[in-house]
Amino acid sequence: MIASGKTGVTAASAIQRCIEPKCGASYGINEWLYVCPRCGGLLDVEKRPESIGDASTLRELWAVRLSSFDPKDRSGVWRYRELLPFADDAPMVSLTEGNTPLYEAPRSARYCGLDSLKLKHQGCNPTGSFKDTGMTTAVTQARILGARVVVCASTGNTAASLAAYAARADLPCAILVPRGQVSHAKLAQSLDYGATVLELDGNFDDAMRVIRELTQDESIYLVNSINPFRIEGQKTVAAELLQQLDWQVPDHMVVPGGNLGNSSAFGKGFVELFELGLIDRLPRLIVVQAEGAAPFAHFFARHEEDLLNEESPLDFAVVDHPETLASAIKIGAPVSWQKAWRALRWTNGRVLTVSEQEIADAKAIIGRDGIGCEPASATTVAGAKQLVASGLIRNDEVVVAVLTGHLLKDTDYVINYHSETLYAREGDETEGAGIIARYSNHPKRVKAAKHAVLAALPG
């Protein structure tokens, strides 16, 4: 029997390393960096495998922790702390994140043409999105570094998550959001958790540019997914998922793509589990973008053949005016595209786009499974349907789609869809611009009388 206590891990067994093959410079784990000072490349956290442990010990340890009430074991991120770059006495900032369900979704499966479909619902995290799994580690690192203030640019979910974790850590925080483009629910969360909310005249990419300039000032700590400590937390979702699947590797992992931190994290997570001998193959990573905000899909379409080369092509073209009703992924200049490209190379991955109509249809179907999600998350089911139709996914393969955000994150979208007043482009309500609400479910007005209610009952 293995105790779930101390692991003997020290922060010294980890470093930061530039991901660019031509550079590969390494830095101390507690150096205050976001990109490589030498070449500007993105940074990875790297741990010496011998400091992690062998596969059977890890499996047993992680299984034992499921029945422990130690806060470090209750967190679905810190439960897998052998994979993380922190010492045993790190000042963990946690809201008991992770532990998200893996649902069978029979209606969504039928809709896609699959025998079965599993949905990993990251919207069941404490602030309603997958961001919490990375925020717990990034804000812990902010504490270790002694940050004065923590900041992020956001389409809403990162902001809500940072606001909550900063409040837990008693750290001042500011969030930069594109004015008028963030759902009320997400904004409400950030306000309630006490963040300084800065509404920027511009889109998410403008906010990201400004915030990166801000952080040249040390003491302001940036926790967008360019920060490698965010990716470290998010990668543990791969371990939690595989544990839920009894270490049987799915054939396809489908994720939405925005800033591309999540795709990067899944890639890193799976590869590390593979290198540790916890799994014997890698799932294929499938990234789905909204048609109007799809710079990574365009890049993939141009360079699919280059996936076999170790060096990435460099001509990534940003989308200047990204457009989608899935506001969480309305992003034209994703900061982590090189890491996401690497994840595709490792897993023989794919990138595709889905239309606003496909997103809306898929979202309504996920709802009918009793699960629900926000629009960005529904790209995954829409994408899986496309790939089954085109033959890239066989109907008997094991497919996991990641739902990144909770249904209640964007209720305006839902109400507009079911009232048949959802338009593909904001402000354009002309004939033909509407989303067809194939699965709409109107509220029905009834008299305050028993017979009226009885007459309106279904079934």
Ligand code: F0G
């Ligand atoms: N799904 C949801 C619900 C999101 O909030 C995001 C990103 C994504 C998918 C895309 O993930 O950026 O890692 O590729 N939201 C960020 C934010 C940009 O600010 O909340 P990604």
